[in-house]
Amino acid sequence: MTVELVGTAERTLPGREFAALYAQAQRFYAHQMRLLDAHDTESWAETFAEDALLQLLSLPGPVRARAGLDGYVRAGAARQRRAGSRLHHWVGMLDVRPQADGSLHTRCSALVYVTPSQGGPRVLYVCVMEDVLVRFGDEWRIAHRRVTRDDLA
Template sequence: MTVELVGTAEGTLHSRKFAALYAQVQQFYAHQMQILDAHDTDSWSGTFTEDAVLELPSLSEPVRARDGLARYVRAGAARQRRAGSRLDHWVGKLDVHPRADGSLQTRCSALVYLTPSGGGSKVLCAYVMEDVLVRTRGEWRAAHRRVTRDDLA
């Protein structure tokens, strides 16, 4: 059986635009996780909107605004240094849905690896990360992030 794929110019243009958008979102997450793992707190918090909300399963209340995000990550980096360990984040299985208002709804898996000083890396936890991304000053930024543990769903 032969399957013929027939596209219109409009469909091809839409596909190319979405592919470009998808690549931008992948780059956003790659950059965001690299600067998080490098403990570049100010750059990392800058990937969020000023009034961003971050919901994490380990916290009873959401972290709010860039200042709150920076404080939270700075404290985590200090704990890692004291423990002599490193956390690394890997994001995959990315799903992107453009919304009518120009924002994006994304969902992806995030693996967190723990590497003790002098030891081998191991997966610490698997998470599901759901974001609303908005364009601010020409760049994508997270306005809302909800993180849930994948192993508890």
């Protein structure tokens, strides 16, 4: 599934309906980042649609999220364990835009920081994360994610 991050008409929703969608998006990201930080790669991959695309600057090109990320995330987890540190993700300043097709286009700031076994945490990256979320039963899943680093924009 190829999903554009722009170009789909936004949908105006009543306040309560929008507030409920916004809260769902916040819960989705809190859950997804906890899974990533815990290195639960299988559960994290399930937060993506089967044919989701992921664009990261650290990858040579877009990858199919489920098929292409398991090894990438596992390798990152192994590096962190060897270094004796923990990698964490924080998502904030979330903007949620419901679309006419029922999807949500989101944009947020994401901090990636490391906590070494000795010393305090330090920020590694400040990123902008843009997603297209689609319904899968009662859950949201990512159909497309583009992550750019703030310092390279």
